[in-house]
Amino acid sequence: xxxxxxxxxxxxxxxxxxxxxxxxxxxxxxxxxxxxxxxxxxxxxxxxxxxxxxxxxxxxxxxxxxxxxxxxxxxxxxxxxxxxxxxxxxxxxxxxxxxxxxxxxxxxxxxxxxxxxxxxxxxxxxxxxxxxxxxxxxxxxxxxxxxxxxxxxxxxxxxxxxxxxxxxxxxxxxxxxxxxxxxxxxxxxxxxxxxxxxxxxxxxxxxxxxxxxxxxxxx
Amino acid sequence: xxxxxxxxxxxxxxxxxxxxxxxxxxxxxxxxxxxxxxxxxxxxxxxxxxxxxxxxxxxxxxxxxxxxxxxxxxxxxxxxxxxxxxxxxxxxxxxxxxxxxxxxxxxxxxxxxxxxxxxxxxxxxxxxxxxxxxxxxxxxxxxxxxxxxxxxxxxxxxxxxxxxxxxxxxxxxxxxxxxxxxxxxxxxxxxxxxxxxxxxxxxxxxxxxxxxxxxxxxx
Numbered sequence: 001x002x003x004x005x006x007x008x009x010x011x012x013x014x015x016x017x018x019x020x021x022x023x024x025x026x027x028x029x030x031x032x033x034x035x036x037x038x039x040x041x042x043x044x045x046x047x048x049x050x051x052x053x054x055x056x057x058x059x060x061x062x063x064x065x066x067x068x069x070x071x072x073x074x075x076x077x078x079x080x081x082x083x084x085x086x087x088x089x090x091x092x093x094x095x096x097x098x099x100x101x102x103x104x105x106x107x108x109x110x111x112x113x114x115x116x117x118x119x120x121x122x123x124x125x126x127x128x129x130x131x132x133x134x135x136x137x138x139x140x141x142x143x144x145x146x147x148x149x150x151x152x153x154x155x156x157x158x159x160x161x162x163x164x165x166x167x168x169x170x171x172x173x174x175x176x177x178x179x180x181x182x183x184x185x186x187x188x189x190x191x192x193x194x195x196x197x198x199x200x201x202x203x204x205x206x207x208x209x210x211x212x213x214x215x216x217x218x219x
Numbered sequence: 220x221x222x223x224x225x226x227x228x229x230x231x232x233x234x235x236x237x238x239x240x241x242x243x244x245x246x247x248x249x250x251x252x253x254x255x256x257x258x259x260x261x262x263x264x265x266x267x268x269x270x271x272x273x274x275x276x277x278x279x280x281x282x283x284x285x286x287x288x289x290x291x292x293x294x295x296x297x298x299x300x301x302x303x304x305x306x307x308x309x310x311x312x313x314x315x316x317x318x319x320x321x322x323x324x325x326x327x328x329x330x331x332x333x334x335x336x337x338x339x340x341x342x343x344x345x346x347x348x349x350x351x352x353x354x355x356x357x358x359x360x361x362x363x364x365x366x367x368x369x370x371x372x373x374x375x376x377x378x379x380x381x382x383x384x385x386x387x388x389x390x391x392x393x394x395x396x397x398x399x400x401x402x403x404x405x406x407x408x409x410x411x412x413x414x415x416x417x418x419x420x421x422x423x424x425x426x427x428x429x430x431x432x433x434x435x436x437x438x
Contacts, residue, residue: 128424194389
């Protein structure tokens with residue numbers, strides 16, 4: 001049984017243009033990693049068919065959104081396609097303090113705000129599509145998006161992609177299984193970083209020092 | 220087939236006190252990862268039974284060592300237990316330029332020198348034993364070390380361990396298989412870092428931009 005040291009949870013951001021596979025990969029990651037929980041955003045946009053309140057999003061109205069933003073209850077927020085999106089602060093703080101990691105499916109605007117407020121806890125991953133054709137194909141497969149929305153999202157993709165260089169890690173998603181392996185490797189490595197486990201490691205080293213003093217003092 | 224982008228190789232350092240499993244883990248990593256090659260150090264110490272010249276070390280005399288150090292042919296060097304150890308520069312530069320990773324089995328002194336000269340290419344991992352008893356047991360299993368050498372290495376362990384906080388990642392090695400998985404995750408994650416693939420990623424994003432312009436310009 002490997003020695004699992006106590007650590008503070010980390011904030012794991014996945015960003016990409018719509019259609020690059022971010023949402024699918026998020027669900028796969030949550031399925032594979034039980035120590036990770038999803039940050040459920042609040043949004044003022046209407047639910048798409050199949051979306052569940054408090055699971056995919058907390059659907060709230062514009063007045064409620066403004067109130068939460070004004071009282072500091074949101075860690076970050078952004079406007080996309082005329083709708084507002086934001087991250088509730090309390091569930092994130094609870095998870096991190098309990099050593100659980102939090103997954104964020106947010107765009108570059110939200111990522112920038114998290115980086116400004118929580119740089120030490122943050123790990124950011126940008127997912128690129130292998131080609132524009134692959135991106136278009138995935139958007140067209142989403143039956144709920146009208147042809148107009150697909151065109152709008154394709155046009156927006158260039159703008160979103162232009163922020164790739166603000167991220168720590170880049171994954172080119174042409175194979176979902178390989179991309180999931182890549183994401184899990186990043187998560188595993190980040191959990192092993194010294195800076196996330198200073199307290200527990202200091203305690204372990206102190207114990208080793210004491211033990212070594214005793215052992216080497218033996219005749 | 221996942222999109223493998225060209226990248227510069229990285230310098231992957233494994234350090235630990237003698238007996239924490241570093242050499243065993245290095246061999247396991249080389250076996251598992253064909254894209255990684257070992258940096259073979261030069262040393263003035265005498266070969267232990269079973270050690271092969273030019274495989275485990277390049278065994279050279281003190282005059283040859285001084286000459287190499289003086290002409291800049293060594294990336295780093297250090298004295299340990301009265302013997303000199305150093306890393307030949309040319310094989311490392313060749314490997315990195317060819318996109319291959321180089322594994323270093325060196326101590327904190329060598330790691331400090333590499334960090335000073337090559338910070339961008341460097342990834343450092345420190346391996347801690349789970350307990351002093353485990354460390355002692357592994358040292359005693361090494362039939363070639365005399366009882367006196369074991370005692371000397373145990374005493375030295377405290378000093379080596381005191382440098383743990385200079386490393387990027389820390390692994391507590393109480394299970395070799397789990398530690399190998401951890402090391403491979405770190406390697407996989409570091410290869411996905413944006414900063415190691417700026418050239419190839421910039422080219423990919425440029426191509427995506429062009430494709431997106433064409434696709435969204437369609438009627």
